[in-house]
Amino acid sequence: MSSYDILEIGDPQAWTDPDGGPVAKRFIDKEIPTQYIGASANALEPGGEVPFWHSHDVLEEVYVFLAGRGQMAVGDDVVEVQAGSVVRVGPGVLRAWRALPDSPGALRWLCIRAGGDTLEAIGRDGQLDRERSMPWAE
Template identity: 35%
Template sequence: VYIHSLQEADMSEQQLEAIKEKNFSSAQVGDFSGLGNYQFYHPLGKGRGWPGKLFLRGPLDLTGMEVSLNKLPAGQSVPFYHRHREHEELYVFLKGSGQFQVDGRTIDVREGSVIRVAPDGVRTWRNTGDADLVYIVIQANANSIGAQGIEDGVTLPEKVQWPA
């Protein structure tokens, strides 16, 4: 369970203006450089805020995954190991450089690095660079995907039209 609290200068997922229609939802979170304005509070963290983390499940009404946008400042690290009960995670690194540790193995990460971690994988990471480490984390129940690649997609006969 993740809790977002709104503090004086903080922004929370509840402040995102989302468009919600029957078959889609959309929100503008702003430039990734502004991710530090979002604040995350863990219920076991005894009130300690975690700036630079924004979960999207609530604002976008996600039903099969959790997605978070993250920014870890230069020289910072996640100060604990963690694992999951059911979710595998995919880390997609967009900017910066650092190290990711899983099951005692250390992997250098930078823009373009992607790492999948099974639920039981014990993980932590740190920013070893001199700029923000920006990354996306996608969580989904392990072994829940039925189709592979594009097998689930259905091409429709309608001609694509864009507004002028």
Template identity: 35%
Template sequence: MSQVGEEVLHGEGYDCFAAGPLESWTRFRLSPPETPMAARGKYFLRKYLNSDGLEMSVNALPAGGEMPFVHCHKENDEIYFVIQGRGQFQAGTEVFDVSEGFFIRLSPEVPRVWRNNSEEPLYYLVIQYRADSCVTGTIQDGQILNDYPIAWKADPEHDVPHGS
């Protein structure tokens, strides 16, 4: 494994990015040409994770903060996942109160905007991918490798099934 900077690791067939504790996400800053306007608390991960199939960002919206514009997409669905905090999300004309554990998927054409109307930061992930691009789900695509060793298991006889 080779290390590229303090937060990114690249290995054979994988890439890692350590975003750090949620409270540190406010240090992330973007500016044109990467975004139409300067953005604080947002960090795109595609270039660090070498992901050709999707874009993902980690986001921190301060108390009272809001997205400065309504937007939609030409080709990409988006999934928003609230990790911590509370706020409001507008999808089209519908407004949802959002909090920890909230997911919303939006088709490209749906106008969207959100705000943090609480007194605490709002932390969330955004996953963007081309609409209709997933041909099969992960169960159909996955292959179980029964004979592949698991580094932290000295004795495979003591394996505990997932969810047990």
């Protein structure tokens, strides 16, 4: 592994889901050789939400919101997020998010994750909960 690598992921305004799903997601760590840090670039159009909750056994994640307005469910809490919000979520905590229907544009964020070992040693560390209902009160 070299001492640095460069990857162009494009203008956040152009992030879209090539399959037409609700979440545009790009796993940066699959495209650039990282060893200890995982990252993804994400976007949800206004009114969109992720289709499941998830948690990690070992990894903690930091969400850096870049544009739009939304809500993030963290455990039993719902927090408002917008450009400039940063949310850290520790291991074992369920999380989900949505873009508010009246968001001025897509909710866009970077997710940065790391744990106590290399990503390769940790392997796939996520669990999905498709049965838990979303907490959004309309």
